[in-house]
Amino acid sequence: MAIALYAHPFSSYCQKVLIPLYENDIPFELRLLAGDDDLNTVLAALWPLRKFPVLVDDGRTIVEATIIVEHLDLHHSGRVRFLPQDPRAALDVRMMDRFFDNYLMTPMQKIVGDSLRPAEQRDPHGVEQAHELFDTAYRWLDGRMAGRQWAANDSFSLADCAAAPSLFYADWVHPIDASFANVRAYRRRLLERPSFARAVDEARPYRPLFPLGAPDRD
């Protein structure tokens, strides 16, 4: 039975799982969540929290992007492995995956989400905190990436699947300062990775939807 992915190409967490699907040429059907009420009803039945991506594989529903990547690595493993077999090395990958989700994806979603609220429901303090978090996270990541090609263990992994969309969009909402040369170089490297480049290209038509205005680059 084919894999079904409930997703939207412009969504950062969906791009995180498109990367392993493209890296290993795993066939899947995209159920495009683009305002179709019927599909949204299906999504709510599969996952009442209505967050996406959601993957259905052989009748089994898998939620949370990280777990979807782990599921694909376990059940549809291919040329590129996303978690090292050594559990100690795998911990480093998981640590970096948490870093990108918690300290880049989260403030990015906070800032974008806030911009979609009516003026009287905005949270300027929360947005300010999100910007501060970016500065701290970029600084830490710059040190971490010194001399590294990929986020963990010198091979492309789950951590880089999390890094690619989070750094891609983070730079749109809080540009990475030129002093963080390692982070900027890593972001460029991720954009050159064919699987992520494909995900970015497929999402290009949706750029006008970016509420803060997509920059004219990338």
Ligand SMILES: N[C@@H](CCC(=O)N[C@@H](CS)C(=O)NCC(=O)O)C(=O)O
């Ligand atoms: N923790 C979830 C987060 C997923 C998430 O926030 N997805 C966004 C799209 S990028 C979403 O579902 N937005 C719609 C909503 O929040 O209602 C994961 O890792 O998959």
